[in-house]
Amino acid sequence: MIYLELFGVFLKIGLFGFGGGYAMVPLLEGEIASHGWLPVREFADIVAISQMTPGPIMVNAATYIGYRVAGVLGSAVATFGVSLPSFILVVLVAHSIRMFKESLAVQGTLSGIRPGTIGLIAGAVVFFARMSMLHQPELPIFRGSIGLDWVGLPGITVVLPAVGIFLAILIGSRTFGLKPIPAVILSAVLGIVFL
Amino acid sequence: MGTSMRSTFEERRSVGDLLTMFLSFFKIGAFTIGGGYAMLPLMEQEFVQNRKWVDPVEIVDVFAVAQSLPGVIAINASIYIGYKVDRIRGALVAALGVILPSFLVILCIAAVLLRFQENLWVQKAFAGVRAGVTALILLAGIKLGKAILKNYLAWGIGIGAFFLLVIVRIQAVVVILASALVGLGTYIWQQRRKQLREKDNP
Numbered sequence: 366m367i368y369l370e371l372f373g374v375f376l377k378i379g380l381f382g383f384g385g386g387y388a389m390v391p392l393l394e395g396e397i398a399s400h401g402w403l404p405v406r407e408f409a410d411i412v413a414i415s416q417m418t419p420g421p422i423m424v425n426a427a428t429y430i431g432y433r434v435a436g437v438l439g440s441a442v443a444t445f446g447v448s449l450p451s452f453i454l455v456v457l458v459a460h461s462i463r464m465f466k467e468s469l470a471v472q473g474t475l476s477g478i479r480p481g482t483i484g485l486i487a488g489a490v491v492f493f494a495r496m497s498m499l500h501q502p503e504l505p506i507f508r509g510s511i512g513l514d515w516v517g518l519p520g521i522t523v524v525l526p527a528v529g530i531f532l533a534i535l536i537g538s539r540t541f542g543l544k545p546i547p548a549v550i551l552s553a554v555l556g557i558v559f560l
Numbered sequence: 561m562g563t564s565m566r567s568t569f570e571e572r573r574s575v576g577d578l579l580t581m582f583l584s585f586f587k588i589g590a591f592t593i594g595g596g597y598a599m600l601p602l603m604e605q606e607f608v609q610n611r612k613w614v615d616p617v618e619i620v621d622v623f624a625v626a627q628s629l630p631g632v633i634a635i636n637a638s639i640y641i642g643y644k645v646d647r648i649r650g651a652l653v654a655a656l657g658v659i660l661p662s663f664l665v666i667l668c669i670a671a672v673l674l675r676f677q678e679n680l681w682v683q684k685a686f687a688g689v690r691a692g693v694t695a696l697i698l699l700a701g702i703k704l705g706k707a708i709l710k711n712y713l714a715w716g717i718g719i720g721a722f723f724l725l726v727i728v729r730i731q732a733v734v735v736i737l738a739s740a741l742v743g744l745g746t747y748i749w750q751q752r753r754k755q756l757r758e759k760d761n762p
Contacts, residue, residue, distance in 0.1 A: 379630065379631045379632070380630055381733045381736050382630050382631060382632070383630050384627075385595070385627075385633055386596065386632075387697050387700060387701065390697075391725055391732040391735075392733065395732055406690075407677075409690050409693075410673075410686050410689075411666075413686065413690055413692075413693040414689075415594070415595065416595075416693060417594070418593065418662065418665050418666065418669065419589060419591060419593055419661050420589055420592070420634075420659070420662020420665070421596035421632045421635065421662065422595050422596070424632060424663065425666045428662065428663050428666040429670050432666075432670045433674070437667065440666075440667060441663075444659060444663055448631070448632065448655060448659065450630060451629065451631035451632060451635045451639055451655075452639055452655065454629045454630070454636075455625065455626075455629060455643065456643055456648070458625050458640075459625075459640055459643050462621055462625070465625065469747065472747065473744040473745075473747030473748060474740045474744045475628055476714075476743040476744075476746075476747050477717055477742045477744060477747075478736060478739050478740050479708050479714070479743075480709055480713075480715070480717040480718040480739065480743075481717055481718065481736055481738075481739025481740070482704075482736075483718040484717070484720065484721025484722035484725060484735070485722075485725065485732060485735065486697065486700070486704065486705075487701055487722045488721075488722060489697055490694060490701060491726050497687060497690035497693075497694055498691060498694070504687070505680065505683065507684065527687060527688070527690075527691040530688050530691040530692055531691040531694050531695050535699070538699055539699060546594070548692055549689055549696075551692065552688040552689045552691060552692025552693070553689050554685075555692075556684045556685045556687050556689060557681055557684050557685050560684040560687050
């Protein structure tokens, strides 16, 4: 049953998603690919939209994917699933906050999970780079796409203008203090003009 | 134990208080853009400074726990604050309030998006946005990495996690469990060594 499937997957995300929205991207990417719910590129789009809409990235993703797969009830089920572990765990910890803070097991576990989430965020960067700078089969071929068969990578096509947009936003944010919302708007405009 | 535990929680709130809390969380949920982290300072302002429902010392615990537990950080923090204010009822009201705005906004966007998905200009705009967001995530990762990767072990776990996830293509859940185990193992080993050293040179 699709509702149960959605609930189960998002429960898992809620239970294992440490370190914020970006670190949760690889978890959900794998689930979407294996369930074949929608092209993973569409999931990347919804994370991108989340830069400009209110709320946590994973709630946005749960709502969108739930809706896309099983309508409004699906989106409610997915969002409920991703929040349920939080509910149980936070209430348990609130009752034993001192034990939690002083627990060596908790400190030790977190000392491993925290750097692990940096690896996951790096994984999210690779996922987004793939979704934007490499040609996606379900999309039309954009201007400036170059096949890489001549360097021994058959079947891989790089979208050069997308690489340019990536660099422009990287430098704009890093050097000129471009804020996320203007950065997203600028990337959309650059995409329309150059792709 | 029972009484000391209860004393850190407020008495039962009126329905009016719960409604106020719902609206506060709804407002925070509706007006913070670009992810959950941005909500934490607003929650501090609303519930510690304005309403004084959570005291300044406790809020530090709230945010620490919210970021240590799995799940959506902003939801964790909301549930904790709601629970402090009025136990399970408060936690439910808080979670609902903070989730509802993004839920409703995304439902509207999804309905529109699905209609225009085949449009070439929309596809070009999104392709551009995905490239731009790649840069934003990279920068966020670098910033967080500077704060967290402070010794060889942390670097090792971070690089190992990336390698397992992207190159070996192991499930993300397994990568998280592996990082947790390595962290726990080395932590216990370090503690044990420290104890032995203290025993040798008192």
